[in-house]
Amino acid sequence: MDALINKIKNEGIVINENILKVDSFLNHQIDANLMEEVAEEFYNYFKNDNITKILTIESSGIAPAVLCGLKFNVPVVFVKKSVPSTITNAYQATVHSYTKNKSYTASVDKRFLNDEDNILFIDDFLANGEAFRGVESIVQQSKANLCAVGILIEKAYQDGHAYIINQGYKFKALASIESMNENQINFIK
Amino acid sequence: MDALINKIKNEGIVINENILKVDSFLNHQIDANLMEEVAEEFYNYFKNDNITKILTIESSGIAPAVLCGLKFNVPVVFVKKSVPSTITNAYQATVHSYTKNKSYTASVDKRFLNDEDNILFIDDFLANGEAFRGVESIVQQSKANLCAVGILIEKAYQDGHAYIINQGYKFKALASIESMNENQINFIK
Numbered sequence: 001m002d003a004l005i006n007k008i009k010n011e012g013i014v015i016n017e018n019i020l021k022v023d024s025f026l027n028h029q030i031d032a033n034l035m036e037e038v039a040e041e042f043y044n045y046f047k048n049d050n051i052t053k054i055l056t057i058e059s060s061g062i063a064p065a066v067l068c069g070l071k072f073n074v075p076v077v078f079v080k081k082s083v084p085s086t087i088t089n090a091y092q093a094t095v096h097s098y099t100k101n102k103s104y105t106a107s108v109d110k111r112f113l114n115d116e117d118n119i120l121f122i123d124d125f126l127a128n129g130e131a132f133r134g135v136e137s138i139v140q141q142s143k144a145n146l147c148a149v150g151i152l153i154e155k156a157y158q159d160g161h162a163y164i165i166n167q168g169y170k171f172k173a174l175a176s177i178e179s180m181n182e183n184q185i186n187f188i189k
Numbered sequence: 190m191d192a193l194i195n196k197i198k199n200e201g202i203v204i205n206e207n208i209l210k211v212d213s214f215l216n217h218q219i220d221a222n223l224m225e226e227v228a229e230e231f232y233n234y235f236k237n238d239n240i241t242k243i244l245t246i247e248s249s250g251i252a253p254a255v256l257c258g259l260k261f262n263v264p265v266v267f268v269k270k271s272v273p274s275t276i277t278n279a280y281q282a283t284v285h286s287y288t289k290n291k292s293y294t295a296s297v298d299k300r301f302l303n304d305e306d307n308i309l310f311i312d313d314f315l316a317n318g319e320a321f322r323g324v325e326s327i328v329q330q331s332k333a334n335l336c337a338v339g340i341l342i343e344k345a346y347q348d349g350h351a352y353i354i355n356q357g358y359k360f361k362a363l364a365s366i367e368s369m370n371e372n373q374i375n376f377i378k
């Protein structure tokens with residue numbers, strides 16, 4: 001998706017080969033118009049897949065996910081990175097974040113996923129797929145169907161991409177990074 | 190705002206007089222269409238205030254804030270509840286959450302607020318105003334102008350409402366709760 005790739009080229013900051021900082025339009029400051037274009041792109045790709053719910057992870061997934069919720073006209077659920085005291089009955093999974101070098105308990109209240117749901121998972125980044133595997137476990141526990149995966153930016157040289165493809169999920173990444181260093185970001189065409 | 194008040198009446202769960210659970214449409218599962226109506230309401234109220242940026246707090250403020258960003262056609266910045274390792278230069282404030290009974294460091298990268306900004310702060314809840322005062326401190330540090338405050342649900346019997354009014358900010362709450370208990374939620378008309 002050209003608009004997103006151009007934004008990454010213009011504003012992305014490569015911290016090292018594992019960390020791309022895109023906080024001027026996605027992770028901290030949000031370009032709402034770009035997120036609307038992103039949602040439009042995902043809608044065009046997944047509109048025939050009978051999606052009943054959008055699932056994402058707090059916090060940076062919420063903006064694109066909510067705009068997808070509008071396009072698909074379905075509820076959005078965001079996975080919490082903790083187990084709130086007000087949730088008494090949750091699906092849970094442990095996720096390790098390599099970026100932050102710590103683990104957290106991902107959770108979704110059991111009321112918000114069920115065996116009739118056909119889920120599109122939306123997230124800002126895909127790297128090793130740790131967060132994705134946590135989400136996959138939660139969806140499996142709920143007996144919902146994880147149908148499709150939409151990622152804004154993937155580091156295709158890490159393990160997440162191959163894992164999702166091998167599992168057979170319908171998959172779309174809007175910007176696929178082949179390699180990056182402090183001087184250059186190379187995208188897969 | 191009737192649509193929001195009706196949703197609270199139908200789906201809100203009063204845990205105790207301090208905690209109202211609205212996780213079926215706002216804090217965990219999100220009703221994107223309702224959030225669009227919310228943004229429309231805030232736009233109608235604040236559209237002549239020369240807003241240049243929407244500010245909110247992760248995570249539950251992001252959905253309504255992003256839809257406000259679209260309506261006002263301005264960037265959205267969400268305050269982080271920690272100081273990410275990739276932020277080297279941040280405005281910070283300590284915020285105590287009574288709901289979670291712990292404190293966190295709110296932060297905004299200095300690149301995303303400046304003395305030309307005219308800010309509309311959007312958040313899901315207003316109670317004691319602790320989070321608001323943290324945001325106010327951050328905005329003051331940045332020399333931006335905090336112009337307006339839009340809250341989805343306020344517990345008007347707690348201290349935040351009076352604080353914001355006394356400080357002279359233009360203020361709009363879409364649902365104002367006068368009192369609540371396990372059996373009933375009373376709204377200010």
